[in-house]
Amino acid sequence: MSLPRSRRLSVAPMMDWTDRHCRAFHRALTSQALLYTEMVTAPAVIHGDPERLLGFDAVEHPVALQIGGSDPAQLAQAARIGAAYGYDEINLNVGCPSDRVQSGRFGACLMREPELVADCMAAIRETVDIPATVKCRIGVDDQNPAVSLFATVDASAAIGIDTFIVHARKAWLKGLSPKENRDVPPLDYALVRRLKRERPHLNISINGGIASLDEVEAHLNAADGVRLDGVMLGRAAYHEPALLGQADRRIFGQPTADIDAFAALERYRPYMAARLAEGVALPAMTRHMLGLMHGRPGARAFRRILTVEALAPGAGLEVVDRAADAVRDAETRREQAA
Incomplete structure (x- = not known):
């Protein structure tokens, strides 16, 4: 199955959760959904133990490597290493709100620097033959999401990036913990749908607060005529993984029995x-x-x-x-x- 098709449903990169064992377990429930690693920083990929950080089982395919950083040269080097390990996609984290990420000038704070994001993505894209994608928020702190989201997406689209996963919340880097940032900022699904409507040539997946396959289907088959390309599940897939056992049939249309x-x-x-x-x-x-x-x-x-x-x-x-x-x-x- 093609990678764009597998993006109809993906399982989000989640720190301390989506390690190789978790991904192999999720693959036992769905053969189709795209799986993501935990975020790994570019310096860790370059200087750390590659087998410990990047090793995975062939059963996990299709599987994407999410990397964090803001130095184009470092990200390109990390992406090259990830591609050599056999990952199907390299994804740049432009959404994590943790203090550690902010101090390293990557994650959600990059929403303030769309041209830097584009430079990073250009470096990755020029280095690897596999797809390079962006996972972002709709904005941070006092940004106007209708401006910040489009600026981030348009800057990277201008250099040839065509796939974006959007967590439909702002990240409040001042005053909210990373845990609070997963729940407190209000969701704005309509803005993500507007992005797809106004940029129909881009592959847009939505993420944030989606708790069931009923909701996944609603996002993929919306009554407003805007068909999002994919839905990314986070905590729901982790805390209630059995729902993934219905995904191949319900989301991918496979003529297979559900996996109980x-x-x-x-x-x-x-x-x-x-x-x-x-x-x-x-x-x-x-x-x-x-x-x-x-x-x-x-x-x-x-x-x-x-x-x-x-x-x-x-x-x-x-x-x-x-x-x-x-x-x-x-x-x-x-x-x-x-």
Whole structure:
């Protein structure tokens, strides 16, 4: 499937969450959606341990590498390394509001410097053959989003960038924490739709506050005639990953059965077994699965077993089996009581 097609649904880059184990788990639920790494800074890519920072399993494709920085030469070098590792896309972070990001002059504060963003994207685009994309906010602090969003997009579009993922909130760099910046600034979906309407030649995905596949479908098939190219899910995909099991059918139109939670565990099992054999600790993988049984009988026991028993020395896949059985048993008891 083409990369533009896979962008109909993507899972956002989320620090401390979308590591390689998380992405492999999400791939067990959807074969189609585009997955993103956590943000990695350009200097870390260049000077750090590349296998630890960039290594991933082939099962994750299509997968995009998100990098952070504001030095065009550094970003180009980091993008070259990422492309050599086999990533399908290089994405520039122009949206993260953390203090660490601000002090490094990248992330959301780059919304104030659209020409610098364009210079960075030009350097990346000239260096790699894979798509180079931008993930941004609609503005920061006292900016007028109708001006700042279009300025950022137009500057990069002018040098040939055609794909943008827009988190439909401002970032308040003064006065709000990174966590508050995910919820407090109001969403402005209409502005993102206006961007697509007025720049129909660009590939525009929307992100921010989208909590279900019903909402994904609404954004992709809006009644106002503006068809966004993609929707990016963040926390909903992480905290309730089972919803991804319906994505191939509902969002991509695949003639396949949905992947339920138990089937996802079976599909993830070979990956877990391989990593355990390499010495990866079980909790590194099970921590991403805690929301898989959300809303089902036995979900609390499922989380407890994966959280507590996975910590035991030598814990293996039998812990995952016990957690799944706790849900099966709880559902059986409910059915018998009905």
